[in-house]
Amino acid sequence: MPTDFLSRIQDQSATVGVVGLGYVGLPLALAYAAGGFKTVGFDIDDKKTTAINAGNSYIKHIDAASIASAVHSGKLAATTDFSQLREVDAIILCVPTPLDEHFEPDLSYVVGTIESILPHLRSGQTISLESTTYPGTTNEELVSRIEAAGHTVGSDIHVVYSPEREDPGNPEFAATNIPKVVGGHTPACLEAGKALYGSVFDQVVPVSSTQVAELTKLLENIYRSVNIGLVNELKLVADQMNIDIWEVIQAASTKPFGFKAFYPGPGLGGHCIPIDPFYLTWKAREYGVHTRFIELAGEINRAMPTHIVRRCADALNQHKKPLNGSKILLIGLAYKPNVDDDRESPSYELLDRLTDQGAEVDYHDPYVPVIRPSREHSHWAGKPSVEWNQATIETYDLVLISTWHDSLNIEELATWSQQIVDTRNASATLPPELKTKVLKA
Incomplete structure (x- = not known):
């Protein structure tokens, strides 16, 4: 002892x-x-x-x-x-x-x-x-x-x-x-x-x-990853059926038992959920076990940025503009609302993919005023957040909401923007005349 x-x-x-x-x-x-x-x-x-x-x-x-x-x-x-x-x-x-x-x-x-x-x-x-x-x-x-x-x-x-x-x-x-x-x-x-x-x-x-404690942590985050993968997949189905998945989730959440709400988004972020499941899938292979369910959820979640970029292209096409050469403002670099934590944020994947397709991309995040050096995204280090004002925002062909902070004003953004792709349902409270500018993704 x-x-x-x-x-x-x-x-x-x-x-x-x-x-x-x-x-x-x-x-x-x-x-x-x-x-x-x-x-x-x-x-x-x-x-x-x-x-x-x-x-x-x-x-x-x-x-x-x-x-x-x-x-x-x-x-x-x-x-x-x-x-x-x-x-x-x-x-x-x-x-x-x-x-x-x-x-x-x-x-x-x-x-x-x-x-x-x-x-x-x-x-x-x-x-x-x-x-x-x-x-x-x-x-x-x-x-x-x-x-x-x-x-x-x-x-x-x-x-x-x-x-x-x-x-x-x-x-x-x-x-x-x-x-x-x-x-x-x-x-x-x-x-x-x-x-x-x-x-x-x-x-x-x-x-x-110690092994039980190690697997406990993985289970907690795999549970979230799998359920987020499920709702992301349902979102793709709902989009094709012209059904608002956010309304569906809100209705399902009224069930007092057997259901816990998870929400779709542009991908997974933070240090835990995008990473932890793969620690188990890697170790499981040592024992000859193929964790298909976990890996499928990972594939779905990692594919979401591709879907979001496609929705951006769709929104621009409605205004007879190509993605190549368009100016896009990404809102929210942090991986979740109201924090400055940008570890593994899907926003970086969106920045990369949109830029690769010829778009000119900036970002606004009050909690990440300048992109910090990192091993994964060193090429973005030093890029500053643009100002939040009408003169700045109205110059962009498209605004993409990747993460929404409570400190931001959605009515200002919608008024100043030409069009918005919303991955977080931030536009739900907008009046009908401003919702016409929004394409949910």
Whole structure:
């Protein structure tokens, strides 16, 4: 039993280290600081660590005041110096797990991080991986390396897997009021994990192994991916039948049991849903299983940008304009409403496809004023959001709504625009005379 670690958690004398200060790691670090623990955030990006230490936020939905308060209280600090990991009692890994160009898992961030922390591990520490991944990753990538370095997992070092469950921009759920699933490599590891997360989370859900916890996270996101794929396919059918799929969903939602509403869109976005299902399909092949249902949903969702581009061409054709040479304004670069998170946003796919077909494309997003450098979309880095005003918007042949933020005014947009392709039903509240400008997609 990790008795010393448990007692340090119980009396709040433990120091918690969070590696990776993005959309998952930063809220988690703030939660531990608010819970009374000295917390150290680690990141290779010195812009993030500098911002935190100055009490500033680089994520829209995270208030700078909460960061400043935690820093000024002495409970939170950030650093790029990984040697300081020797001083922490718990190490929580919140690093990306993307796909490579072949839609196969890319664990380079996980492997690179564990390799970088190995020289600084000491007896008595608990390590938790929160990055979404396939079942077996914790054992194969973390436990094996830690034991190869001379430690005994379950004795002097404890290893757990606890998948993140962040929903950026959702005011109903903060980091600590979402139940926390935890699986340990050994029973002693599980006890350490339960103590670590139970100290700040309202509810901890222990499971029998790290593999169960890993698959739990995948199931959650595959469930969403499959249902979004279903409604996207139904949308294509409804369009051909001249039926408003949004009205259909609204009517079906009145059923008080057996139905949960999912909504169509231009594709999948965010770090989870477009990526996580492929972690399971890749691992399943190792066992000779072909996950046809999951892969079909992925194919449908990945095909939606093609459908949207076709609808843009249809809208322009109605005005005797070709897609090639037209000026198009894309509304919403973030992958979901009211956040600045543009990871895996289908808007980038739309930008690429429309540009490839000869359109001149700009975007407006109040939360993404300039496109940041990224591995996937480096060619768009530095492109600014255009201004929201009549003089600017009326110059475009077509406006494409990819993501709709509550702060935007749909009546202004419809009044100023020549025509609109709406993928999010943002135009539902428009008066009839303005709806004539809209083609739903």
